[in-house]
Structures are given as C-alpha cells and as structure tokens.
Amino acid sequence: MDFNLNEFLGAVANTLDTIEIDIFGMATNHSKRIAFISVKIAHELQLTNEEIFDLASLAIMHDNGASMKILHDNLKGTAKEKINLLESKKEHCIIGEDNLRDFPFLTSPQNIIRYHHEKYDGSGFFGLSEDEIPLLAQIIALSDTLDLAFDLRSAFNQEIVTAFVNEHRNTFFSPLLSDVFLNIANQHEFWEAFSDKNIDDNLKKVTPIFSNELNYNEIHTITKTLSKIIDAKSKYTQTHSSGLSEKLKKMAEFYKMDTIMTLKLLIATDLHDLGKLAISNNLLDKPGKLSKQEFEEIKKHPKITSLSLQKINGFEEITKWASNHHEKLDGSGYPEGLIAKDLDFNSRLIACLDIYQALREERPYRKPMDHNKAMEILKSMAEVGQLDTDIVGDVNSVFLNL
Known part of the structure; x- marks a missing residue:
C-alpha cells in the first residue's frame, strides 16, 4: 500500500509524548523540539532528504527506551529534574537502540540512539570522541543537550543558549555543529517554532515528505518496533503483544486466511494497546482492585489508540x-459500547484472543491461568452474549494441547 511515513511518524511522536505525561506529569514536546533542531542543522549541512527524514525519525524516537518501566521507577522532583535523571541513565540508550534494530530506515543508520549522549571530548557514556561519534548522533546530542538544559520556548533564554554553545565548543559539541547551530540561532523564526502551539506545524514544514509503496510485511516490521515500546511500559505486559500476535497467526492458519489479511491483523495486534502509553503505571501495575474512577481511566486506552492511528491513510x-479489542457483542464493552451488528469477524477475533492472552499472563493481582481456567472465563462470557461463541470454541480447539 502507499504508506505515508510522515503520517506514521506523527502518530509515533504523539504517542511517545504520552509517555512523558505518565513519567513527568506533563507533555513536554521534548522529542519534537529535538527533531526540529536536528532537521534544521541537517538542512544547513546539506544532508540528503533521506538522511534528514531518518534523522527526524531518530530524534523523535531518541528516548523510546524511556518506556521501559524500570528506568523511570522512583524518579522524583519536577518534570525537568525527572527528565535529567532519566537521561543520565545510559541504559535508555542501549534499550532504545535495540528497540529500533529492525526499523526500516531509509539509509540504514547505525548506533545513533546508542550514542546520542556522547560528547565531542569523549566524556559521554561510552567514551567516544570527535569523529568516532556518528554525525547524526552528534546532531541529536547537541539538540538534546540544549533542550534539557534550557527552556527553549522562552525568549529570555536565547542569549544564554548561544553563550552555552560557544562555551562548550570542542567539549560537548564539535566546532562545525556549534557554528551551524549559532548561524541558525540568528534567525528569529527559529525560536518562535519551539512553542507548544507551533512545534507540530514547524516540524512538518522542515521534514521531507516520504510516501513509499510498502507491502504489509514491511509495515509489520515497523509496527513490531512500536509494539516492543508499548509492551515495555509495564513488567506485566513485556510479551503481551508478541504473545497475542503468535496466537493470531495460529488462528489465521486455522481459518485459512490469506497472507495480506493475516499481516493486517498482525499490524492491528501490534498497535492495539498503543493507548496504554497514556495510562499511568500506577494503574497498570496496581496490585489491588481498581476503583471505578481508576477503571474509567484504563478504559480510555482504546480511544487513544484510535485517535493516534486515525490520521494514517490506508489504516482504516x-x-x-x-x-x-475491548468491545463486547452485547454493548457492554468500551470505548464505544458497540453491539454485535457493529463488530465484524476480525474485531471479534482480536477481542477473544486479547482476553485469552491476558488471562494466560501474570498480572499484579493474580497468577497466570492455564488453558482450561482461561477457557472457563471465555465460555462464560460467550454464554452471556459478550463474545462470539463460535470463535471461543475455535480458540479452545486450537490451543487446547499447546
């Protein structure tokens, strides 16, 4: 299909911003500002459009490793203090690089996320210096350092920022990138772009547009990357999407679905819990019963998934x-309260498998269930009209002895 990479990148950017809400208590638009500065520098360096697009993608995803719950447990202080504490842990660089290992970039960049905290003088996490550090990593490092050190949205900080870059020429930053940034910093419109209301439009203006003819297998490779980031948010969901995908494959074989339909369903399972990135881990990992208000918060995640994906053409x-995936045939599901006539076979299938997969996993309030116990629950839900009886029976047949 004709897959607009910019639309997908926008969905990723908005989704990763929701991680910031949970960790830092606010959406800082940090990654978008990093991407904007990086792309502006790349244009000055006359990098190719492909390199610039990959740089924008990498800048937006540079902190994707921050979704790993263990990295932001016990962070305290203001949003800015929490960001700095998280950024001080090199593990997020290693995890982030690994998460993107199979992402189909246009130019095959290597170790950009891993080394995005290296300093020109060799005082970074891994001790690389000067040209040992990949250029794209150097660009992101400069952009990231400035946004972490200063509120770039404030006009009062412009002179302080430029003085900081001059001060750290040859230490934090290369002379070349320092000069390029200082040249850009003389442009008044550059600083206007950083406000929360302007950053989206300005990032779009400077990012090259790429719309590629990708097959569904290639798109699945992209969405698998995002599913890893989603599942990493809670220790109880580390393998949820991958487990759901494996079960979907087996059911697709059972129903003799063609390759394209199977891949489209796998993409849907990759992304089905995208909205959980916006849900606090205090709720996702709560060991006891959720209050009514807490459950209402949890119930928002499918709608957030829909809002994040709806601007991607061809993803309808x-x-x-x-x-x-949380709708029920009797209208008791969420977020829309749909009924049987509104739910096609594939929606019903994913709903059944999502429940089955979740029951087979450990949760903070219970141990994982075996097949028979899980099927008791699915069958009881089918009996009261919530799940498709035929699909529940097929799930039982396929997974009975596995």
Whole structure:
C-alpha cells in the first residue's frame, strides 16, 4: 500500500509524548523540539532528504527506551529534574537502540540512539570522541543537550543558549555543529517554532515528505518496533503483544486466511494497546482492585489508540480492529459500547484472543491461568452474549494441547 511515513511518524511522536505525561506529569514536546533542531542543522549541512527524514525519525524516537518501566521507577522532583535523571541513565540508550534494530530506515543508520549522549571530548557514556561519534548522533546530542538544559520556548533564554554553545565548543559539541547551530540561532523564526502551539506545524514544514509503496510485511516490521515500546511500559505486559500476535497467526492458519489479511491483523495486534502509553503505571501495575474512577481511566486506552492511528491513510480497517479489542457483542464493552451488528469477524477475533492472552499472563493481582481456567472465563462470557461463541470454541480447539 502507499504508506505515508510522515503520517506514521506523527502518530509515533504523539504517542511517545504520552509517555512523558505518565513519567513527568506533563507533555513536554521534548522529542519534537529535538527533531526540529536536528532537521534544521541537517538542512544547513546539506544532508540528503533521506538522511534528514531518518534523522527526524531518530530524534523523535531518541528516548523510546524511556518506556521501559524500570528506568523511570522512583524518579522524583519536577518534570525537568525527572527528565535529567532519566537521561543520565545510559541504559535508555542501549534499550532504545535495540528497540529500533529492525526499523526500516531509509539509509540504514547505525548506533545513533546508542550514542546520542556522547560528547565531542569523549566524556559521554561510552567514551567516544570527535569523529568516532556518528554525525547524526552528534546532531541529536547537541539538540538534546540544549533542550534539557534550557527552556527553549522562552525568549529570555536565547542569549544564554548561544553563550552555552560557544562555551562548550570542542567539549560537548564539535566546532562545525556549534557554528551551524549559532548561524541558525540568528534567525528569529527559529525560536518562535519551539512553542507548544507551533512545534507540530514547524516540524512538518522542515521534514521531507516520504510516501513509499510498502507491502504489509514491511509495515509489520515497523509496527513490531512500536509494539516492543508499548509492551515495555509495564513488567506485566513485556510479551503481551508478541504473545497475542503468535496466537493470531495460529488462528489465521486455522481459518485459512490469506497472507495480506493475516499481516493486517498482525499490524492491528501490534498497535492495539498503543493507548496504554497514556495510562499511568500506577494503574497498570496496581496490585489491588481498581476503583471505578481508576477503571474509567484504563478504559480510555482504546480511544487513544484510535485517535493516534486515525490520521494514517490506508489504516482504516487496522485502526478499527485495534480500537475494538475491548468491545463486547452485547454493548457492554468500551470505548464505544458497540453491539454485535457493529463488530465484524476480525474485531471479534482480536477481542477473544486479547482476553485469552491476558488471562494466560501474570498480572499484579493474580497468577497466570492455564488453558482450561482461561477457557472457563471465555465460555462464560460467550454464554452471556459478550463474545462470539463460535470463535471461543475455535480458540479452545486450537490451543487446547499447546
């Protein structure tokens, strides 16, 4: 299909911003500002459009490793203090690089996320210096350092920022990148772009547009990357999406689905819990019963998934299947309270498998269930009209002896 990479990148950027809400208590637009500065520098250096697009992607995803719950447990202080504490842990660089290992970049960049905290003088996490540090990593490092050190949205900080870059020429930053940034910093419109209301439009203006003819297998490679980031948010969901995908494959074989339909469903399962990035781990990992208000917060995640994906052209069916995974045939599900006539076979299938997969996993309030116990619950839900009886029976047949 004709897959607009910019639309997908926008969905990723908005989704990763929701991690910031949980960890830092606010959406800082940090990654978007990093991407904007990086792309502006790349244009000055006359990098190719492909290199610039990959740089924008990497800048937006530079902190993707921050979704790993263990890295932001016990962070205290203001949003800015929490960001700095998280950024001081090199593990997020290693995890982030690994998460993107299979991402189909246009130019095959290597070790950009891993080394995005290296300093020109060799005083970074891994001790690389000067040209040992990949250029794209150097660009992101400069952009990231400035946004962590200063509120770039404030006009009062412009002179302080430029003085800081001059001060750290040859230490934090290369002379070349320092000069390029200082040249850009003389442009008034550069600083206007950083406000929360302007950053989205300005990032779009400077990022090259790429719309590639990708097959569904290639798109699945992209969405698998995002599913790893989603699942990493809670220790109880480390393998949820991958486990759901494996079960979906087996059911697709059972139903003799063609390759394209199977891949579209796998993409939907990759993304079905995208909205959980916006849900606090205090709720996702709560050991006791959720209050009514807490459960209402949890129930928002399928709608957030839908809102994140709906601007991607060609994803209409995938978005529907991903967003419907908590709907029930009797209208008791969420977020829309759909009924049987509104739910197609694939929505019903993913809903059944999502429940089955979740029951087979450990949760903070219970141990994992075996197949028979899980099927008792699915069958009881089918009996009261919540799940498709035929699909529940097929799930039982396929997984009985596995």
